[in-house]
Amino acid sequence: MAKRSTGLRVLGTTVAAVGIVAGAIAVVTAVATAFATVVFARKVVTPQAKRDDDVRIVGVDLAAGRITLAASDESRMHGRYGLWFEGDSGHARLADVDEERGGVVIRGIDAVDYGRLDRARRGRIDGWYFLGPWELDLPYRDVVVQTPLGPAPAWSVPAAAPTDRWVVQVHGRGAKRHEALRAVPPVHEAGWNSLLISYRNDGEAPESADRRYGLGGTEWEDVVAAVRFATARGAREIVLMGWSMGGMIALQAVLRSEEAREHLVGVVLDSPAVDWVDILRFQGTALGLPAGLGDLVAGVLGAPVGVGLTGAAAPIDLVALDLVARSGELATPMLLMHSTDDGFVPIDGSRRLAASRPDLVQFEEFTGARHTKLWNHDPERWTRLITAWLATRSGGAPADAAGEGDAEIVG
Structure with a gap:
């Protein structure tokens, strides 16, 4: 009987020890997951001062x-x-x-x-093959767009002949307006003016108080300011072109601002961010992080407590930014280009956006191109698509006003 009691005590002690170890592992895992979630969430909204030489x-x-x-x-x-x-x-x-x-x-x-x-x-x-508009052998102007946060530099490249048609270029996350220089030649060939803008926290435009990305939820105001700049200079037909997060920003401007929609005749999207939750899941998996971490990051970004953890001025409701969920509110023709091999922003969101609005979206899939590098990979097709699509947006003969800026023409 004594031996049996001793055995039971040993068994009980072992079970208790296993329980303690399991509990400790669960706590450590929970802490590690919480830490990884906060680090990931903070990285998503924090502009990167320096890129890695990888x-x-x-x-x-x-x-x-x-x-x-x-x-x-x-x-x-x-x-x-x-x-x-x-x-x-x-x-x-x-x-x-x-x-x-x-x-x-x-x-x-x-x-x-x-x-x-x-x-x-x-x-x-x-993908920044060009360092500035001076390399395109086209006249251009250094101009300033007055945004809600202050003056933001931009490049204005006029069409060869006077016109009231403007394409406003919105670069992506971690990039600058240089990213959009690849689009200037086809836009110019199609007979449109180009305006390549900067926006808050991109390293050129004024910073917001929190110095954090709004993932489209705040930057759209700077796009509206750019539209105002163009219309003040005679623009009557405007196309917004967004790259990566710039696509999200451009469409948020369309959804939230009547002023942005007034003269809007189209939107061009290159590798756009369409669904942030989907993107966070994809990137978390690519980084080898636990499954479901992307959803946790989305929760942190959207919660009041996330403000203190990420440094953002206000919670970011990623569900409200979901362009597929809000596609029924869109009424503007779109050219949407994305690569199956993007590697950073999954093509799934673009496919779902195109499927939800086939009446508006001309969807063009590329293969082999990495994120926002469609021009680099297949410049002939990319250029042809933009030039041809812009031709379908032109509503008439060029107007007399050419969108003259106040700054000196250079080049």
Whole structure:
């Protein structure tokens, strides 16, 4: 009997110990999940001051015009790209892939704009092939858009002939107006003026008090200010073009502002952010984070307590920003372009938006292009689509007013 009692005590102690360990693991897991959720949520709304050099440069042969990079999804992308290297101290332009072998990718070098590429060991590739409008061989103006937070710099590129048609370009998260320079030639060819804007917290426009992204929920006011700028200079037909988060911002302006809709004749979307909850789930999985973390991040961003945790001035209701859920409120024709291989913003949201409004949306799927790099991957198709679609938006002969700005024409 004594032995049996002893055995029961041992068993009870073991069960208790297991319970304590299991409880401790559960607590640690909960704490780790909560920490990861807050870090992720804060990262989503915080502008990144400096981008990571995530591509290793194996070798450079300037005489042959070739560069060897460690193989990765970024380095093996086909097409032409910009290469920032050594902490943005230099910039070069990469030609297409020559070959891939032995864990490296060899590409051509179109140009080295500045910096010592021959000494560089790391860099990052992006779609900003052009550094400024002066490289497009078109007249342009440096202008200022008066936003609710103050003056924001912009570039205005007039059409070849006077016209009252304007395309307002809205760049994406973590980018600047340079991102939209790729669209200027087809817009110009179609006979439209271009206005490439900056907006709050993008590193050029005035900062908001909290210095945080609103993920479209605050930035749309700056797009309305840009529309006001264009209409004050004679615009009577306006197309908004948004890249990535810029697509969300542009459509939030359409949904929330009668002023933005007054002269709106179309919207062009390149790799747009359509459903933030879906995007957070996708990115959480890509980072190897626990399943369901994206939904937790959405909850933090939308909760009052999230204000203190993320530094945002107010909760961000991601459900209210869902463009698919609000697609019934849209009434403007759209050209929507997205890649199945985006890698950052899943194409699912774009597909659902297109399916919900087939009467409005011309949906064009690309394959092989990474996020906002459709032009880089297939410039001929991308350019042709924009030029042709803008032709369908033109309502008549160009007006006498050309949208003259106050700033000096440069170039």
